[in-house]
Amino acid sequence: MEEANEPNFLKTKNLVCGNIELVVDSVKTPCRNKEYGCTETVDRLRNNDHEETCSYQPCACPLTNCNFIDSSEQLSLHFSSKHWDSGRVFRYNIPLSVSLAMDAQFLVLQAEEDGILFILNKGVVETVGNTVMITCIAPSSSKEKFLYDLVSGRGISSLRLKSMTENFPGRVEGFPPMDFLLVPFRFLGPSGELNLEVCIWNSTELGEDCQ
Numbered sequence: 048m049e050e051a052n053e054p055n056f057l058k059t060k061n062l063v064c065g066n067i068e069l070v071v072d073s074v075k076t077p078c079r080n081k082e083y084g085c086t087e088t089v090d091r092l093r094n095n096d097h098e099e100t101c102s103y104q105p106c107a108c109p110l111t112n113c114n115f116i117d118s119s120e121q122l123s124l125h126f127s128s129k130h131w132d133s134g135r136v137f138r139y140n141i142p143l144s145v146s147l148a149m150d151a152q153f154l155v156l157q158a159e160e161d162g163i164l165f166i167l168n169k170g171v172v173e174t175v176g177n178t179v180m181i182t183c184i185a186p187s188s189s190k191e192k193f194l195y196d197l198v199s200g201r202g203i204s205s206l207r208l209k210s211m212t213e214n215f216p217g218r219v220e221g222f223p224p225m226d227f228l229l230v231p232f233r234f235l236g237p238s239g240e241l242n243l244e245v246c247i248w249n250s251t252e253l254g255e256d257c258q
Contacts, residue, residue: 080104083118104186107217109155109166119185119216123162126155134164139249142196149239153218156181156245165193165212165247168219176231177241178222185214196246201234212247 078085078098085103106122108115110133115125126134134155137143147154147169156165163183170178181195197208208228215223235241 078103080118083121100188102186102189104188104216106184106186109153109164109184109218119164122184123157123164126157126164127162130155137245137247139247142244142246145243145245146236147241147243149235149241156247158247158249160249165195166218167243167245169241170222170227172229176229176234178227178229179208179241179243180210180225180227181212181245181247182215182219182223182225183212184217186216187214189214194248196244197228198244199228199230199234199242200244204234206230206234 075088075090078087078089078101080098080101080103083103083105085101087097087101089097103118105116106119108122108125108130110130113130115122115129117125134157135143135145136157136159138159143156145154145156145167147167152169154167154169156167157163158165163185166182166184168178168180168182172178179197179199181197183189183191183193185191192214193212195210195212199206206228208226210226213223213225230241
């Protein structure tokens with residue numbers, strides 16, 4: 048008697064569950080970074096956080112006259128082939144002397160060993176001097192960071208910053224909340240150029256100095 052009065056939807060519970068499973072499967076879509084090389088699929092109903100940490104998140108070429116956007120790996124290849132004369136190649140753990148002209152806002156640095164791109168950013172604090180910091184072009188979610196060293200000298204005086212890079216998917220705009228070296232205008236060269244010694248480590252070991 049009870050079975051006869053059983054609602055129809057309970058009799059077809061297996062079918063209903065099957066339909067739910069089909070619905071779940073139907074919302075799996077390619078990662079939004081598919082065009083940049085990612086082959087993962089994302090489950091929209093289960094709030095998959097893959098896209099927040101995807102290593103294929105797009106990064107933009109830092110040069111103002113270039114609109115190239117792709118994964119950080121492809122951007123590295125693009126820069127070394129198309130803009131090889133617009134930056135400086137360096138080797139990890141070895142100091143590099145650089146000079147930024149008075150009107151220069153940044154300098155792109157590319158690691159010889161793995162092609163990773165860094166930006167030496169320069170800002171201005173009116174009547175005081177220049178701010179300088181190094182950022183890495185990579186997805187903001189990337190856990191990889193690099194130790195770097197900046198030194199500015201004038202006569203027997205010198206200023207030094209030792210810090211960690213932050214990751215940005217392109218050139219930094221404005222004044223991000225991060226460590227920087229403030230170089231007084233009196234440290235500048237005769238033409239207003241900023242001369243620095245730069246060293247970037249390929250390890251986050253804090254106990255070693257540049258060789």
